[in-house]
Amino acid sequence: MQCQHEAIDAVLAVRDRVTELEGECTQRRKLTDETAKILRDAGIMRLIQPRRYGGFEADPCLFNAAMYEIARLSSSAGWVTGVVGVHSWHLGLFPDQAQREVWGEDPDTWISSSYSPAGTARIVPGGYELTGRWGFSSGSDHCGWVFVGAMVTDADGRRTGQQVHLLLPRTDYTIDDVWFTAGLAGTGSNDIVVDKAFVPEHRVHDVADLYGGRYPGNSVNTGPLFRMPWYTVFINAVVVPLAGMSRRVVDEAAGIHRSRLAVDPAKLPHPATLARLTEADFEVDTAYRILQSNLGDAYAAAVRGDEVTVPIRQRSKRDHIAAVRLVVSAADKAYQVGGPRSIASSCALQAVWRDVHAGRHHAINLPDKVDHEYGEYLLTGALNGLY
Known part of the structure; x- marks a missing residue:
């Protein structure tokens, strides 16, 4: 790899x-x-x-x-x-x-997002008039553009049932500083506020087309990377960082015990502590490996010119939730065996442990929807919920 x-x-x-x-x-x-x-x-x-x-x-x-x-x-x-x-x-x-x-x-222009359909996009000539407020737009202070989600209405304000993603420049929205949290506090995940901004059609993508793999950008971006299913790529962005954080928690806990061994090499931790560290190390390693394996399988199919198969796509969704469970479990075990030093406000172990738990609350990291959809697929082959 x-x-x-x-x-x-x-x-x-x-x-x-x-x-x-x-x-x-x-x-x-x-x-x-x-x-x-x-x-x-x-x-x-x-x-x-x-x-x-x-x-x-x-x-x-x-x-x-x-x-x-x-x-x-x-x-x-x-x-x-x-x-x-x-x-x-x-x-x-x-x-x-x-x-x-x-x-x-500027190819280094960054884009933040909040994909929840929290806004209203009213159809107007040449595009949409957008109004709404969106939460959790991480990194937005350093970004010049934003993706947001909205439900479409006709010119008279009636819902059409269509959901879209819209792209707006920094001049068309404000950032409301509301980010006061116990975890991931340094991510600047503030609110995006838009009031009757015009968004032209070329900066709007129907979510049904997105999930169906109908990408306008394929007219110019023809490589395998841009033939990947949207969800299969996107889900990694909110779980792989948690794997890295959980690895940090495990490393910090192990470091506390190594510092004690440096003073007295004969004083190994209790066997239960060693067992929990082993389990935590395994869980982080396994989570990262399955995420990389699934994404690698999907990309290999795209490189061959094949469609990314339904089993790969469904397995990626299932294992994404499994990986979240694993990295949270690993962080918890490592925090348990870190000892009294772990609770100090200056200790990185407890700070990063809180970050892992905060990231778990991302909407895509919650298990209920994915678990039952995969169970239905496993028994019936139904594609309900497949993105």
């Missing part, structure tokens, strides 16, 4: 500084300018961006590796890498006119 890339190496070259800045990110409740600059200069957000607009158009498993490694250094930077970096791929599915508007002058 290839996990090396110049963009990842550039961040790891200043790994200590990225970790040092995490505390300031948490205090400021958003990425520091220096953290954002490190990610921007490295080109991390361009890993799965179209090559024709300055991106690397890399194997998506490399993007997974970037999220994982950066989240081990900084929860804030790792989370924002995922939920902002994946938008560079999503924009590649839009018409070329939209891509050119965002990246034509």
Whole structure:
């Protein structure tokens, strides 16, 4: 599994500084300018961006590796890498006119999002009039554009049943600073507010077309990366960073016990402590491996020119939820065996443990919908809920 890339190496070259800045990110409740600059200069957000607009158009498993490694250094930077970096791929599915508007002058332009259909898009000549408020737009302070979701109404305000994603420039929305949280505090996941902004048709994508793999961007972005199912790629952005964070919790717990052994090499922890550390290490490793394996299988099919099969797509959804369970369990076990030092406000172990639990609450990381849909697929082959 290839996990090396110049963009990842550039961040790891200043790994200590990225970790040092995490505390300031948490205090400021958003990425520091220096953290954002490190990610921007490295080109991390361009890993799965179209090559024709300055991106690397890399194997998506490399993007997974970037999220994982950066989240081990900084929860804030790792989370924002995922939920902002994946938008560079999503924009590649839009018409070329939209891509050119965002990246034509600066290929390092970032896009935040809030995909919940919390807005209303009223049909007007040439596009839509959009109004709404959306929460949880991570990294938005460092982004020049945003994706938001909305339900469509006709000119008279009647719901059509159509759901869309819309792309807006920074001039068309405001950011409401509401992000005060117990976990992932440094991600700047504030609210987006829009009041009667006009969005032209080329910056709107029907969600049914998105889930059906009907991508306008394929007229210019013809490589296998842009023939991947949207959901199969997107889900990694909100679970792989949690795997990196959970790995950090396990490493911090192990580090506490290593420091004790340095004083008295004969004083190994209690066997139950060693067993929990073993289980936690296994759970994190397994979660990351299954995520990479499923994404790798999907990308290999796209490279061959094949459709990504229903079993791969359904397995990816099932294992995404399984991975969330595994990394949360691992973080909990590591926190349990970290000892009294774990509860200190200055201890990274408890801080990152809270970040893992906060990320678990992302809507896509909740198990109820996916578990029952996969169970129905397992018994009947029904495609209900398949994206």
